[in-house]
Amino acid sequence: DAGITQSPRYKITETGRQVTLMCHQTWSHSYMFWYRQDLGHGLRLIYYSAAADITDKGEVPDGYVVSRSKTENFPLTLESATRSQTSVYFCASLGGDFIRDTQYFGPGTRLTVL
Amino acid sequence: TQLLEQSPQFLSIQEGENLTVYCNSSSVFSSLQWYRQEPGEGPVLLVTVVTGGEVKKLKRLTFQFGDARKDSSLHITAAQPGDTGLYLCAGPRSNDYKLSFGAGTTVTVRA
Numbered sequence: 683d684a685g686i687t688q689s690p691r692y693k694i695t696e697t698g699r700q701v702t703l704m705c706h707q708t709w710s711h712s713y714m715f716w717y718r719q720d721l722g723h724g725l726r727l728i729y730y731s732a733a734a735d736i737t738d739k740g741e742v743p744d745g746y747v748v749s750r751s752k753t754e755n756f757p758l759t760l761e762s763a764t765r766s767q768t769s770v771y772f773c774a775s776l777g778g779d780f781i782r783d784t785q786y787f788g789p790g791t792r793l794t795v796l
Numbered sequence: 797t798q799l800l801e802q803s804p805q806f807l808s809i810q811e812g813e814n815l816t817v818y819c820n821s822s823s824v825f826s827s828l829q830w831y832r833q834e835p836g837e838g839p840v841l842l843v844t845v846v847t848g849g850e851v852k853k854l855k856r857l858t859f860q861f862g863d864a865r866k867d868s869s870l871h872i873t874a875a876q877p878g879d880t881g882l883y884l885c886a887g888p889r890s891n892d893y894k895l896s897f898g899a900g901t902t903v904t905v906r907a
Contacts (some may be wrong), residue, residue: 713893724800724884724897725839740894772838776893785829785895787838 685709688773688788696796701760703791705773713776714756715740715785716748718769725772731756763795799823800885802898810906812874817901819885820867826888828868829895830859833882842870875905 686707695701705714712733717725717740727740729748737748745767747759760767773788803818819828827846831839843852845861845868852859856879858871872879882902886895 715894717897722899724802724899725886725895726897727894730894741896774838784841785893787840789836789838 686773686775686786686788688791690791691789692792694794694796695763697763697765699763701763701793703758703771703793705756705758705788707754707775709775709777710753711775711777714750715774716756716758717772717774718742719772720769728758765795767793768795769793799889799896800887800898802885802901804901805899806902808904808906809875811876815872815875815903817870817883817903818867819869819898821887822866824865826865828861828885828887830868830870831884831886833884839884877905877907879903880905
């Protein structure tokens with residue numbers, strides 16, 4: 683299917699466990715982003731990538747790791763999950779012109795850390 | 797502190813009424829975007845405004861970018877239940893592709 687997909691859609695884990703959230707886009711967009719959404723905060727940028735093998739930190743990167751070995755995939759790893767990382771995570775991609783082009787969002791992964 | 801402040805936080809109106817959502821900042825933005833998000837889904841872009849004073853219309857939705865490019869508003873005329881959702885404004889933190897989002901306005905339109 684064309685578009686941007688995330689897996690899993692729901693995940694429950696325990697404090698201290700490693701968790702990886704997957705993101706896949708079929709458009710070959712250069713830019714990809716990870717956001718978390720919490721009540722009262724809107725969406726906050728965790729990490730972003732301008733191309734394969736190029737990643738950089740956003741507003742709230744602590745406790746997260748990303749990689750981008752292929753253009754279409756941008757996994758987000760929580761190395762040792764904490765309760766404060768309970769959130770809804772959205773992946774997004776952007777083709778090129780950040781003003782004229784659309785940033786497309788995936789359906790989200792709801793993560794609960796017990 | 798949010799770079800972009802949205803108001804009100806919640807809005808509940810009857811079908812057929814009008815509503816306005818505001819997005820304000822102390823910073824100047826090169827552009828501002830408005831998104832709508834429905835439960836269980838990701839945000840979907842509605843519009844991008846680029847020029848100070850710009851007004852864009854999308855059917856019953858009217859978007860305005862302030863002259864000083866520090867604020868924006870979204871006005872919905874004759875709201876329908878299908879307009880229910882979380883409305884988010886967003887703008888580039890600097891002149892690049894990284895967006896900063898407001899906390900959102902939850903709009904509920906009752907039939």
